[in-house]
Amino acid sequence: MFGRNKGSKASEGDLAAQVVEWRRWLHENAERSYEEHETTDYVASVLEDMGLKVHRFDLGTGLWCDVPAADGTSSKDVVGLRADIDALPMTEDTGLDFASANEGVSHACGHDAHTAMLLGAASLLVADPPPQPVRLIFQPAEETQPGGAKKCVEEGVTDGLTQLMGLHCDPHRPTGEVGVIAGPITSSNANFGITVTSSGGHTARPHETGDTIFAAAQIVTGLTAALDRRVDPRAGAVLTFGSINGGSAVNVIPAKVEMWGTLRSAKRAVWEIGEELVTTSVASIAATFGVEAEVTYTQGPPPVINDEECAERARAAVVSVFGEEGVGTAEQSSGGDDFSWYLDSVPGVYLRFGVHSGKGEETDLHHPGFLLDEDALADGARLFDAFARG
Ligand SMILES: [Zn+2]
Ligand SMILES: [Zn+2]
Structure with missing residues (x-):
């Protein structure tokens, strides 16, 4: 099933190609909420090849793992990074070579990109261990009510976390710009x-x-x-x-x-x-x-309300990857994200990650023709990595 090179410990040089390859596999093998079995196996396999120990959620799909700190301890404060892994029950109409092979299911919300970017961050963190442990959360069923995050929290995935970061692709924002605000960002x-x-x-x-x-x-x-x-x-x-x-x-x-x-x-x-x-x-x-x-x-989930300190840490991470000009603002959207469930137990920040290449029309999330700029993905991995290092 995983015939292609899944890679491990990607260096800066081949990070981009590797993240795109992961993203394309995930895109082609899109699975609906709570049915992300092959997706979970694939993510587990990539992480295990990096030498990480994977913990699958009891709810059937999704997983988490901890990247140990540079000094090998795992008891210190843990920083969390979250990606959602599910696709939508809708037929894709993008014309991409790697369009979903699963009838009536597609990654029209860009969660394939979120997952690939977090895998990229895993490879960076393994190659150069962070000062404190980092928990990677690959969460199922974001597209459901009340959302898979709620069950992941009930299973204790936020235990020991001091800060958490998540992001969402924003097809109405250029590649290289990330929206960062403290306070409410979704409804x-x-x-x-x-x-x-x-x-x-x-x-x-x-x-x-x-x-x-x-x-x-x-x-x-x-x-x-x-x-x-x-x-x-x-x-x-x-x-x-x-x-x-x-x-x-x-x-x-x-x-x-x-x-x-x-x-x-x-x-x-x-x-x-x-x-x-x-x-x-x-x-x-x-x-x-x-x-x-x-x-x-x-x-459904409550509004996502970004913590001020986490937003400041995220802003610094954006600057380190994209420079000052990469920091954009963001308004509270009427859309929701179950990321808010985590924030009942750990302060966190949710970012709007620009994925519009500047060429062609902007396509909206949840649209059958939704497209994103793959050139943004390696920097997304670096952004997760930079946040984790603080
Ligand atoms: Zn969505
Ligand atoms: Zn989404």
């Missing part, structure tokens, strides 16, 4: 479903049954209004329905209407009260119109 996310039910009946006599369509419409507008009145307007809370289904005939009140939506927010406080707010508001609106309503609420 929280949660999915919810609402099932409105009644006995159903004739549209001529809504008073004899519960009018599920009418009640569903009241929930769509009422829930949004409740959020608007009960949450600080500065919190950047966005509640949106993406799906509503019910009914099949013009003169029949359906017995069931199903709706799905998302609640995102820039503030952790909204993430904390989201489930209670949605559940109680839906229950009271449903009661007003004499229907039943069941809510299923899947909590």
Whole structure:
């Protein structure tokens, strides 16, 4: 399976070629969240060839390993570096030679690049051991709710860590620029479903049954209004329905209407009260119109909030790799990342890593034609390495 040269202890000279080779294998063998078995085996094999001891997560995919410090001790404070390894359930349309060979699965979020860059960092750290141990986390299932990171934390992967760094490819930023900020950089996310039910009946006599369509419409507008009145307007809370289904005939009140939506927010406080707010508001609106309503609420990750000290360390790492001109700013995005789960137990920083070559159109994350500049990858490995050394 790993017929190609996986390499070990890549020198500066061949680092770029090696990281690109790893990235292409991972890209071609894209696997969905919690199904990253070959990906995990591949990453394990590369790390083991470097002489590292790999620990697989109990949850089935993903792994972590510690690179020992220069003096061989492993008990000192440990710095963590994290990559996510999963792909998306969507068909690739890039025309690349190494496009995903797995039908309906592709690395449209660039996690193949994250993984390859962290492998590159591993080779640099092994070749020139760092002053303190470094933990490399290859985490599965970032693209799920609540995210694989939560389970990795529950398995103790942050135990002993003093600082953590992660990054995400940013296709709207040029290669050579990295966005660094202290404070919030992503938003929280949660999915919810609402099932409105009644006995159903004739549209001529809504008073004899519960009018599920009418009640569903009241929930769509009422829930949004409740959020608007009960949450600080500065919190950047966005509640949106993406799906509503019910009914099949013009003169029949359906017995069931199903709706799905998302609640995102820039503030952790909204993430904390989201489930209670949605559940109680839906229950009271449903009661007003004499229907039943069941809510299923899947909590996603809270916002990623970068620690100030870690952001400063990251800024210095960016300068050491790219120079002062490589330091960019970053705004809090409405997207989420489960990196935030780690930050409940260790201070950390999440960076926006430029991967646009400057040629051709920018392609967005989660787009079937998503492309990134492979020339950025070796410097990404150096950036992880530089952060780890402090
Ligand atoms: Zn994604
Ligand atoms: Zn992603």
